[in-house]
Amino acid sequence: MNIDELKKVRRDLHRIPEIGFQEYKTQKYLLEFLSKLPQTHLQIETWKTGIFVRVEGTKGEKTIGYRADIDGLPIKEDTDLPFLSQHIGQMHACGHDFHMTIALALVQKLVFDRPDNHVLIIFQPAEEGPGGALPMLQSDTMKKWWPDVIFAMHIAPELPVGTVSSKEGLLFANTSELFVDWKGKGGHAAYPHQTKDMIVAASSFVVELQQIVSRMIDPLDSAVISIGKITGGFVQNVIAENARLEGTIRTLSADTMDSIKDKIEKLVQAMEIRFDCVGSIDYGSNYYQVWNNGEYINQFEQQMNQANIVYKQADQAMTGEDFGYMVKEIPGFMFWLGVDSPYGLHHAKINPNEDALIVGLKAAERMIRYINV
Ligand SMILES: [Zn+2]
Ligand SMILES: [Zn+2]
Structure with a gap:
């Protein structure tokens, strides 16, 4: 695909964002594109709303995995682009339209000019939640076509076009959702002694929660616990x-995540005794850290230098990515692709520069062809 074709595919996909495990139109579009390619050395298997695509290598000693996520977000697009989302309230605000376009172009290139190794391109649903990487990893197709190395890219609005970025070790944090439900006893606001007030219990819990990171975690380690939403009660003069x-936990180490969860559970038990109530915890979706293999990061940096793509050392971030589950089981890495947008990821006005499609394609193709496994 040349830049015009890349833009067309990206815009087609941008118009039809769908949230996790509802990517029906997206999957159909991807399958239609793939069906038009020569099929002789191509194998395609669907998994829920995702797709596995295998290109048979000419030598076929190893398998190189490449993952692209395909879901959009429940965000109402606020751009004035001519190819605005047609699904009101849903938007490709995390660049997964870019990721898919580059992956499709990769398959096309590889089919017409086959690489030495086999290549497994994974179109993964539900990255934004509830998480498609882990179940896809456990699928029979994945086991059959198991890669020896795997990598992925993500757009980076803050980086200029022509730039990629990564680092050895931790790139994305361990993340977990946190939902705590409190059940007590309601009653008249003037008779608090006859009730178990869950507004007070929940408020105390939020305050106590602040001491976990500040008093129980090594100051040289890092962790975040944020509560973003509180609901309870229904009227001003009735005790709830x-x-x-509802909140989130983020840590730089998997052990610290376990330790924080243990402390939260103990705190809930303490609150149950103190307020004579029942608290229940649900961790929702959990993402394991993205840990980049140092050897492959070295190779990536060298390949980018040779391809005249600027490589920058990345910082670690407290954001999450379910690709972490894949690099937990298969050595590999993830990198950022500069797309130079004044608005960041998950912003209703994000507008990545489409010239980056060529750069992303070049970077990924180069790694697939030249990676030393
Ligand atoms: Zn996202
Ligand atoms: Zn994303």
Whole structure:
């Protein structure tokens, strides 16, 4: 695909964003594109709303895996682009339209000019939630075509076009959702002694929660616990029988994540005793850290230098990525692709520069062809 074709595919996909495991139109579009390619050395298997695509290598000693996520976000697009989302309230605000376009172009290039090794391109649903990487990894197709190395890219609005970025070791944090439901006893606001007030229990819990990171985690380690939403009660003069807290936990190490969860559970037990109530915890979706293999990062940096793509050392971030599950089981790495947008990821006005499609394609193709496994 030349730049015009890349833009067309990207815009087609941008118009039809779909949230996790509902990527039906997206999957159909991808399958249609793939069906038009010569099929002789191509194998295609669907998995839920995702797709596995295998290109048979000419020598075929190893298998190189490449993952592209395909889901959009429940965000109402606020750009004035001519190819605006046609699904009101849903948007490709995380660049997964870019990721898919580059992956399709990769398959096309590889089919017409086959690489030495086999290549497994994974179109993965539900990255934004509830998480498609882990179940896809456990699927029979994945086991059959198991890669020896795997990598992935993500757009980076803050980096200029022509730039990629990564680092050895931790790139994305361990993340977990946190939902805590409190159940007590409601009643008249003037008779608090006859009730178990869950507004007070939930509020105390939020305050106590602040001491976990500040007092129980090594200051040289890093962790975040944020509560973003509180609901409870229904009217001003009735004591609330129920309350719910919704938040997130992020850590730089998997052990610290376990330790924080243990402390939260103990705190909930303490609150149950203190307020004579029942608290229940749900961790929702959990993403394992993305840990980049140092050897492959070295190769990536060298390949980018040779391809005249600027390589920058990345910082670690407290954001999550379910690709972490894949690099937990298969050595590999993830990198950022500069797309130079004034608005960041998950912003309703994000507008990545499409010239980056060529750069992303070049970077990924180069690694697939020249990676030393
Ligand atoms: Zn995202
Ligand atoms: Zn994303």
